[in-house]
Amino acid sequence: MRAAVLLSVEVTLARLAGRISRLTGAGGGTTLPGKLLARINPDALGSLAERLPLGSAVISATNGKTTTAAMAAEILGRRLRLVHNRAGANLVSGVASALLGRRNADLGLFEVDEAAFPEIARRIRPRAVCLANLFRDQLDRYGELELIAERWRATLAALDPAAYTVLNADDPLVANLGRGRQRVVRFGLDDPGAARERLPHAADSKYCVDCGTPYAYEAAYMGHLGDFRCPACGNARPPLDIAARSISLLDLEGSRFELTTPDGSRTVELALPGLYNVYNALAAATLARVLGATLDEIVAGLGRFRAAFGRFERIQVGDRTVLMLLVKNPAGANEAVRTLVDGGPPSLAILALNDEIADGRDVSWIWDVDFEPLAECLDELVVTGSRADELALRFKYAGLDETRMEIVPDLGRALDRGLELTPPGGELPLLPTYTAMLALHRIAADRGLVRPYWESAA
Amino acid sequence: MKVVVGHLYPDYLNIYADRGNMAVLARRAAWRNIEFDYRVVGFGDSLRPGEHDLLYIGGGQDREQALVAPDLAGRRAELEEAIEGGAAALAVCGGYQLLGQFYRDRSGAELPGAGIFDHYTVAGERRMIGDVLLECELGPDARGTIAGFENHAGRTTLGSNAVPFGRVVAGFGNDGESGFEGCRRGRALGTYLHGPLLPRNPWLADWLLSQSMARRLGEPPPLAPLRDEIESRAHEVASGRAFSRGGRAN
Incomplete structure (x- = not known):
């Protein structure tokens, strides 16, 4: 009882700090309340997340996590009250601030920084995790990709066994995280017509995770993402549960593709251009599905979606x-x-x-x-x-x-x-x-x- | 005039924008009507004696470096012959480590080195990350500051006869303690600095080009000066970063 009273006092103080931050023009108050709360009570994040009746879902990736989370929110937001760190504040403080800023939500939907994912997952114990890609990014801050993947693997191993893991099957390093796990749902592109002629200059993870041989690509879609297979040992892209087929990129206006799921296929119209947004839409669709969205809700939500901030x-x-x-x-x-x-x-x-x-x-x-x-x-x-x-x-x-x-x-x-x-x-x-x-x-x-x-x- | 460049394992070792170094060399050669003949040296491709005027090797992530190390170590004799034969060389970060005696990781496992430079590297607890400024003197007419960025776990110790590439003005350098950065053996340079190294240090790019041509000409030829205004400003900003937030040796 005493703990609950204390937490609510702490929460009130931290919310007040966010209001002051906005009023004084210091910023948006998207991280300050969380920072303050973490200082007063490091366990508060877990306690706040625990209050969500439908639990939380977490999205991490090098690229596309803000857009993917916003797409998932568009799909789920008509039926559920969401708490979502929409402004992209994706460290512990940002997630805590989002939780402080919204009362009476049903479900938490959080994009999280690649390096912060382990701590956030440990504290909020998500019921679904979506890991979408790993590219070289800010090596001065994050370190090497293999290291991030190893930390992600350890984090997944400690999740609730009932939690879903949504993985991008086209990314060798990410796909490999699903090995030996239960309740894994995999997404990827299945349209050789949308493939590139070759890997770009700075492609990462292009050597077999098992034996180091360069992968052969049936189709290379974006960076090192694609339909990969090791010619030496046979390590290959796992089968897709959710796929995008017949992709049309419509210049700067948008794109269209067939979303193929175990419940059937539907055409998705996206108002965002580029193959990378098809990946974001697939990730959002797959995550929304394990969180209970119907195919109709997914198609409608993606169709309504407009660009995320910036x-x-x-x-x-x-x-x-x-x-x-x-x-x-x-x-x-x-x-x-x-x-x-x-x-x-x-x-x-x-x-x-x-x-x-x-x-x-x-x-x-x-x-x-x-x-x-x-x-x-x-x-x-x-x-x-x-x-x-x-x-x-x-x-x-x-x-x-x-x-x-x-x-x-x-x-x-x-x-x-x-x-x-x-x-x-x-x-x-x-x-x-x-x-x-x-x-x-x-x-x-x-x-x-x-x-x-x-x-x-x- | 012509410069034949051999780029070792570009598919594997390219982590810190090594191709920026190559673009700078290629353009600065072209602006002076020097033919820049770029050749990739991959697994199992042999280095023919006398083929290259300049050898380049960049850095990779741990996994890529481990994949490359045995092949590279097997080239000791041909690399030695190329360097002794007057080829210039630039090795950056991981490539610099792998041209030493060995690299020992945190678990104690060792990657063999090609032994071109007299140094060895042992991984430390903490990565040394930040902007760096060096003072270098490569010859009476070739001295100046070098601004770059470093990001390495390895601490490199130079052998007793090894010559450093430069002296650390701000940043960590080879080991964060000695005040030395990189290693030099005649026309062959090894360094931790990327950023990439050459775009904002054009005098070093020109030194390498000129030294590469010296193999055929006997002497390094003078090169026509270029307009380097943007380069100088970028150098200045990067130098400032090294002073204001470069790594500090403890």
Whole structure:
């Protein structure tokens, strides 16, 4: 009894801190209440999660977790009251803040940082876990992929035996986590027509997890994701429970595919372009299904879904549109570039590179991105952010003439310059790293173009 | 003029944007009308004596390094012949470790090295991660600062006759204690610095190009200067990062 009273006092204090953070303009209060609560009572996260009658589901991946979680919320949100860290605050503090911010929810739906997944899963004991991909990302912060996979494996081993594990079968390292486990549901693409000719430059995990031989790909879809098989020992992509077939990518407007499930097949219309969003939709559909969603709910929810914050988000600025695509690692940036170029090669773009902890302090990853197709079609490029010069160098050595580049480190001024160069009615692609995206969003909010992220997150 | 480059195991060892180094060498050669003949050296491809003017080996994750190490260690004689024959070389991070005597991991298991550099590496408790600034002197006309990023668990100890690549101004370097970074053997350089190394350190890229040509010419030729304004600014920003938040030796 005393513990329960204490917890509610702590919860009240922490909620108050979030309100103060918003009122004083310090931020969105999406992490502060959780940080405070963790300081007062580290076990509070588990206690709060325990109160959810339908438990929690957790999504982790290098790329796509914000979009996947938002898609799952769209599918499930009409029937269930969800608590969801929609603003992308995905460390322990963000999940705790989300739990503090919503009373009387039925189900917790949380995207979690790859490195934070073990601790969050241990504390909130999810009834379903969705692990969607592992790409090289911020090696200065996360360490090597194998190490993350090993920590994930240990985390899965400690889950409640009744918990579901949703895995991307196309990612060798992730698929391998399902071996020997019960209640595993696997998703993947099944459309050789959507495959790439070859693996991209910076493909990871392309050597057999068992014997080290390079995988042969029946179809390579994105990074090292695909229908893989080891020619030496036979380790191969496991059979798919949920698949996407007959995929049509409709330029920058969206995509369409056949969602194949044990309950039948249905056509899904997505308002988001790019193969990576087909993967996100599959992950969300599979997770929603193990959480009880019907096929009708899944198809309708995915059809209703619009871009998550900063991820292929369109912002209207007078008679011009800014198209914001978050980029944060080679695999994600490659998909953003390819989707843009395939959707009608842009002649103008803004790229923004910051090097805060959340962006990765090591900026070498920009050299692993295949920026060359973009460099080829651009007439003008505005580079910005605290490491704008490094981006300029990247494009200089990709073959873009220096006279076609403007280096404008200040984000607001770069945005103005980009808009100035955009013809009326035109669309301006803007590719920022994480903290640059947040800062640009704040600039757009200050100008009244978008709502602050903590409001759209409510 | 021509430079023949042999890039060892690019499919396996490419973790910290090694291809940025290659792009810089290729462009800076092309801007001076120097033919840049790029060749991949994979598993089992033999290095023919006298074939290459420049050898390059990058870094990989632990698993990729373990896959490559036995093949690389088996090349000791041909690598030795190439270096003695005047080829220049650049080895970055994992490649730098694997060109030493051995790499011992946390469990005590050892990966064999190719023994080109007189050093050995033992994995430490904590990774050394952060921006680095070095002072290097590679010759009377080749001295300057080098700005990069390091991320390694290995502590590298130089042999008694080994020459470091540079002196640490800010950051960890080989072991976080000695104040030394990398290793140099004539025209062959090994370093932990990526970022990648060459884009924001163009004087080093030019030194490598010139040294590569020296194998055929006998002397390193002077190279026409290039406009390096963006390079200089990127160097300046990265140097500042090393001072403000580079690793500190304890």
